[in-house]
Amino acid sequence: MTETLLEALSLLGGFDHRLLQIVGLSLRVSLTALAIGALVGLPIGAWLAVTDFRGRGALIVALNALMGLPSVVVGVLVYLVLSRSGPLGAYGLLFSPTAMIVAQTVLVVPLIAAVTRQIVEDAWRDYAPELSLIGISRRQAVALLLADCRFSLSVATLAGLGRAMSEVGAVMIVGGNIDGYTRVMTTAIALETSKGDLALSIALGIVLMSIIVALNVAAHHVRGWAARRYG
Amino acid sequence: MFPLRLAGLRFAPEGRAVLDGVDLELSGEGISVILGPNGAGKTLLLRLLAGLLPAHGGSILWGNSTQPDGRLAMVFQQPMLLRLSVLTNVEFALRPQTLSAGERKARTLAVLERVGLAHRARDSARLLSGGERQRLALARAWAMRPRLLLLDEPTASLDPTATEAVETIIREIRTEGAKVLMTTHNLGQATRLADDIIFLADGRVQEHETASRFFARPHSPAARAYLQGELPWRIAFDR
Numbered sequence: 477m478t479e480t481l482l483e484a485l486s487l488l489g490g491f492d493h494r495l496l497q498i499v500g501l502s503l504r505v506s507l508t509a510l511a512i513g514a515l516v517g518l519p520i521g522a523w524l525a526v527t528d529f530r531g532r533g534a535l536i537v538a539l540n541a542l543m544g545l546p547s548v549v550v551g552v553l554v555y556l557v558l559s560r561s562g563p564l565g566a567y568g569l570l571f572s573p574t575a576m577i578v579a580q581t582v583l584v585v586p587l588i589a590a591v592t593r594q595i596v597e598d599a600w601r602d603y604a605p606e607l608s609l610i611g612i613s614r615r616q617a618v619a620l621l622l623a624d625c626r627f628s629l630s631v632a633t634l635a636g637l638g639r640a641m642s643e644v645g646a647v648m649i650v651g652g653n654i655d656g657y658t659r660v661m662t663t664a665i666a667l668e669t670s671k672g673d674l675a676l677s678i679a680l681g682i683v684l685m686s687i688i689v690a691l692n693v694a695a696h697h698v699r700g701w702a703a704r705r706y707g
Numbered sequence: 708m709f710p711l712r713l714a715g716l717r718f719a720p721e722g723r724a725v726l727d728g729v730d731l732e733l734s735g736e737g738i739s740v741i742l743g744p745n746g747a748g749k750t751l752l753l754r755l756l757a758g759l760l761p762a763h764g765g766s767i768l769w770g771n772s773t774q775p776d777g778r779l780a781m782v783f784q785q786p787m788l789l790r791l792s793v794l795t796n797v798e799f800a801l802r803p804q805t806l807s808a809g810e811r812k813a814r815t816l817a818v819l820e821r822v823g824l825a826h827r828a829r830d831s832a833r834l835l836s837g838g839e840r841q842r843l844a845l846a847r848a849w850a851m852r853p854r855l856l857l858l859d860e861p862t863a864s865l866d867p868t869a870t871e872a873v874e875t876i877i878r879e880i881r882t883e884g885a886k887v888l889m890t891t892h893n894l895g896q897a898t899r900l901a902d903d904i905i906f907l908a909d910g911r912v913q914e915h916e917t918a919s920r921f922f923a924r925p926h927s928p929a930a931r932a933y934l935q936g937e938l939p940w941r942i943a944f945d946r
Binding site: 610626705 | 787
């Protein structure tokens, strides 16, 4: 056990090329998925918070339910869409980092949208009388509230990144876990553990945990700074 | 838009009448102050006029129309301030108007100058003091160039210096041609600002007089008791 741990630390300390490649791809895939997910999920959530229409309640319930969507199910759905016989099969995206980005985006959009909806709706409840009296349109309200709630929404975005980086099922199915091409931290950990190469698994686990902790520490400090700077 | 006529205005959520037959006529000039005990429906009356709540009976006529044809602004007792700069907190209120970004910014800076907040334009609005927050809210309303400005206890919990600054701004807004309709519990403020007083009690307008006449000779028992400092619950209890 101690020997394995030392080996893992040695891989980290020696900036092992394979390890760095896996970490780099993981960050590229998850951060891209997060950026797209935030661009889509934040306005959807905010729009849902400030509008009232028939079926809104059902849509919110559905969105909340989608937060818990199993990643393997997303993997299968994206696989069907991107496979050769699927509607987007002609693009040849299956078993590529792009397919993994698509799958992770599908996973994070409902999460970001649902949390955004809740945060923005609380603010909207307080602001609605004045904003409606001023004559602010729904579109303008969405933009204003997203700006006003930006620091709380950073938590929603962070939750999305956590989900994207830690999931394994979807990227395994649509990426294929191809060495040097679509292998990311979670799929590598699963594979190397099953092969008995615990050192690489532990090293990747340490990196994964460090990234998640670092992001949370950063978010904590940003919120603290924002509270002092913006009240 | 004026005269503004309220006839038999009623607001009775779940059958409990808070306003019950409010009759009132307001001209388009000056500062009208609504006085009355807590729970008389002063804020509610402003919200009904602003269209934030639907009345359960009666009518509101703006000139000959059921809708105001001029701009209307309202400053709430606890004004909404976005976690954005002082400048943006005024500027966003001009976005529904057909102004260019440059015009919006110029008008915003001009009005911030007039309320003494130009030097804080880049600061966060949430870090302002109570008096500065209220001045910012007034600046936002002023920038909209309203024909009618509704103010709900604009100086509640402000110190005398901040109160004086707010009162000065209210007078300037009036001078520029806006009709001001405000509520207050501060009788000194009502004396200083009001052209006419609307005394509201028991869900109705008990008196609508010029300020000098109201303070010299209030004719309703409720208004006399209110001015003598009797507690509102006592009035209700005695009745």
